[in-house]
Amino acid sequence: MRSWSIPVGRLFGIEIRVHWTFAFLLAFLLIVATQDTTPALRVLGLFGILFGSVVVHELGHALVARGSGIPAKGIILLPIGGITILDEAHAIPDPINGWRRDIRIAAAGPLVNLFIAGLFALVLLVAVPGISLTAKPLLQSSALLRSIVWANLYLGLFNLLPAYPMDGGRVLRAFFSRRVDPVRATHRAVRIGHVFSILMIMVGMLLSSRAETRWDGYWLMMIGFFLFAGAQLEERSAVFQSVLQSVRLEEVMLTDFATLSPADTLEDAIEKAVHTLQDDFPVVRGSDMVGVVSRQKLLEALRSEGNGYVQAVMNRIFEVAAKQESLASAFRKLSARNLSIIPIVDDQHLVGIVTLQNLMHSMSLLAESRKLRRETLDA
Numbered sequence: 001m002r003s004w005s006i007p008v009g010r011l012f013g014i015e016i017r018v019h020w021t022f023a024f025l026l027a028f029l030l031i032v033a034t035q036d037t038t039p040a041l042r043v044l045g046l047f048g049i050l051f052g053s054v055v056v057h058e059l060g061h062a063l064v065a066r067g068s069g070i071p072a073k074g075i076i077l078l079p080i081g082g083i084t085i086l087d088e089a090h091a092i093p094d095p096i097n098g099w100r101r102d103i104r105i106a107a108a109g110p111l112v113n114l115f116i117a118g119l120f121a122l123v124l125l126v127a128v129p130g131i132s133l134t135a136k137p138l139l140q141s142s143a144l145l146r147s148i149v150w151a152n153l154y155l156g157l158f159n160l161l162p163a164y165p166m167d168g169g170r171v172l173r174a175f176f177s178r179r180v181d182p183v184r185a186t187h188r189a190v191r192i193g194h195v196f197s198i199l200m201i202m203v204g205m206l207l208s209s210r211a212e213t214r215w216d217g218y219w220l221m222m223i224g225f226f227l228f229a230g231a232q233l234e235e236r237s238a239v240f241q242s243v244l245q246s247v248r249l250e251e252v253m254l255t256d257f258a259t260l261s262p263a264d265t266l267e268d269a270i271e272k273a274v275h276t277l278q279d280d281f282p283v284v285r286g287s288d289m290v291g292v293v294s295r296q297k298l299l300e301a302l303r304s305e306g307n308g309y310v311q312a313v314m315n316r317i318f319e320v321a322a323k324q325e326s327l328a329s330a331f332r333k334l335s336a337r338n339l340s341i342i343p344i345v346d347d348q349h350l351v352g353i354v355t356l357q358n359l360m361h362s363m364s365l366l367a368e369s370r371k372l373r374r375e376t377l378d379a
């Protein structure tokens with residue numbers, strides 16, 4: 001997703017990126033403009049209104065998420081509403097009331113748009129005597145002020161449709177996920193989303209064949225198209241998230257690993273490290289974990305200070321995890337202290353390790369195998 005977008009700035013500390021499909025929207029508007037004699041500046045004005053509506057929508061999600069303890073990594077803007085990328089790994093897990101939080105975050109975007117539409121409609125009615133908010137066309141570059149109201153109203157209402165990945169669909173999925181597993185809930189919501197988007201395209205085609213509803217038809221077709229593509233992207237990230245949350249560390253930890261003793265010399269330690277692919281080692285005295293050290297650190301110490309003991313170079317600050325903990329929890333621990341290894345203990349005994357390197361590998365494998373399993377189930 002990130003690789004298909006360019007950064008355009010920051011708002012409230014949140015990085016804003018624009019997806020390349022925004023270029024489609026601009027091209028679409030310019031092509032439409034050539035059919036009548038609309039000045040290019042007005043077309044850009046309409047583009048700015050759509051862009052701004054999407055930005056405030058996503059900021060609604062991002063700020064409410066941050067307020068509920070989930071930092072937002074950034075916002076990627078798409079013509080139908082964009083995507084707020086939340087840093088789930090840093091979220092405080094809340095299995096009991098998590099769904100309420102999801103609903104609050106999902107509803108915030110559309111509510112911001114509806115609020116702006118309402119407020120702006122009032123302001124226009126008071127400030128511009130004789131303006132008609134319901135004159136046709138509702139949303140066009142020839143009527144920019146009216147377009148602000150309708151762009152926000154459309155964006156708010158469409159996103160409230162109960163079709164994933166739109167916010168209404170997320171609200172629905174949050175209710176589902178209280179009983180069904182998250183991937184299955186998402187998959188069902190995505191399918192409903194696909195049905196909705198195909199319906200939108202079909203209704204859009206019907207409307208566009210009649211002169212008086214041509215514009216509504218074009219808009220509906222375009223939104224249906226983006227919605228269809230969006231559902232696909234969302235499902236992939238849902239699978240990824242569920243892998244993070246549902247896989248327990250005992251399923252991915254390395255059980256065949258080398259350990260070092262604090263009394264090992266650096267040369268001994270490197271000799272041991274030669275015989276394994278491991279980059280990070282637990283340091284164990286008897287049956288007690290006393291530290292962690294990386295191959296890199298061993299080499300650097302040996303190079304700069306000559307031969308010494310592992311005890312002197314090992315990192316004494318480390319976190320242990322229980323084998324029942326989730327991958328998400330391991331990621332939180334790794335990134336919170338910038339670690340690259342977590343020893344897994346069971347009943348005070350070291351039973352395995354997870355390293356950043358091995359987590360990346362197992363996650364892509366797990367995501368792939370789950371997808372295959374689900375495709376077999378659906379067939």
Ligand SMILES: [Zn+2]
Nearest residue numbers: 081109159167
């Ligand atoms: Zn939204």
